[in-house]
Structure formats: C-alpha cells, structure tokens
C-alpha cells in the first residue's frame with residue numbers, strides 16, 4: 001500500500017480538484033453539484049470552505065500519495081458547536097479507484113476526528129447503490145444505522161434510497177486504529 005497523507009485544502013489544489021471532480025462518476029454519487037461547474041473548485045475553496053473552516057464548521061483535506069500525486073478529497077462537514085455528530089465525506093479520482101486509497105484516507109481522517117479534533121461521532125449518508133463507499137466505512141468499523149428515502153438532497157430524486165453509517169468515538173477506541181491512541 002502506497003503511503004498517503006492528508007493536507008488541508010488550499011487554492012493550490014484547485015486545479016486538480018477541478019479536473020478530477022468534473023468526472024461524471026464523482027458527481028453522480030456525491031453531494032457535489034452536477035455537472036461540476038467551471039471554476040467550481042476555486043469558488044468552493046474561496047467562498048464556501050474557507051469561511052466555514054474559519055467558523056469551525058467544515059474541514060477538507062487533499063489526499064496526497066507519497067509521490068506527490070493528488071488522489072482526491074476527504075473531510076468533515078456540518079460540524080455542530082458541541083462536536084457531537086459530524087458528517088464525513090470523501091471521493092477519490094476515478095483513475096485511482098480500487099487501491100485502498102479511500103479506506104486509508106478515511107482511516108486517517110477518523111483517527112484525526114477522534115484523537116485530535118474532539119468529535120464524538122461520525123456519520124455518512126450514502127446512496128444505497130454505492131456499495132464501494134459503504135464497504136470503505138464497513139472496513140473501518142462503521143455500522144449501518146438506518147435506511148431512508150431521499151428528502152435531503154435536491155440533486156437526487158425522492159426515489160433514491162440512502163443508507164446512513166455511523167461510528168462513535170467509543171466504538172473507534174475498540175478498533176485497531178483507536179486502541180493505538182488510548
């Protein structure tokens with residue numbers, strides 16, 4: 001497995017985010033706008049991420065392979081003031097699928113969330129048809145909590161089924177990764 005690191009997103013990553021996020025297979029199963037707009041990455045970083053990061057509401061990281069290749073994005077969103085329940089999200093550029101990169105990036109993000117950032121639980125709403133994404137979180141110890149029809153995301157029809165996965169700090173402590181931080 002190649003070593004990967006998470007780096008806070010700045011404008012230096014805008015071009016690579018723009019290139020990889022514009023792929024139809026990335027916007028299809030994420031909350032990203034579809035089709036991905038021209039200048040979408042720069043506008044997101046400047047107008048959404050930076051103010052929300054300054055307010056403690058959202059953090060996003062570039063997933064970087066040891067040879068410097070930009071692989072994708074993972075991060076935390078909808079962070080409440082009490083940090084009780086935080087959304088985790090992620091995508092990997094299509095050319096890099098199937099190498100374990102999402103699992104390793106999310107493992108590092110989960111460790112950061114619970115060991116450093118003081119979050120109490122993480123959750124992810126995932127399209128039921130997106131089995132690869134569910135598998136990523138299952139491998140990290142997340143549990144399936146509920147299944148519901150979409151009323152949350154305007155970009156998907158109300159006939160789409162979503163599944164919600166969750167992991168608490170307490171559950172993370174019992175995982176191999178969490179036990180190294182106890």
Ligand SMILES: CC(C)(COP(=O)(O)OP(=O)(O)OC[C@H]1O[C@@H](n2cnc3c(N)ncnc32)[C@H](O)[C@@H]1OP(=O)(O)O)[C@@H](O)C(=O)NCCC(=O)NCCS
Nearest residue numbers: 029090091092097098099100101102103126131132133135
């Ligand atoms: C979902 C996504 C992040 C996975 O990235 P990845 O780097 O390929 O993931 P990994 O290699 O770490 O793990 C994928 C796992 O799913 C499995 N998988 C892949 N396709 C699958 C499918 N159709 N059905 C079931 N499992 C599948 C893989 O075999 C692997 O599990 P394994 O290690 O037990 O073999 C990537 O496909 C992606 O970015 N998709 C578009 C954006 C997206 O959906 N993001 C998540 C939104 S909730």
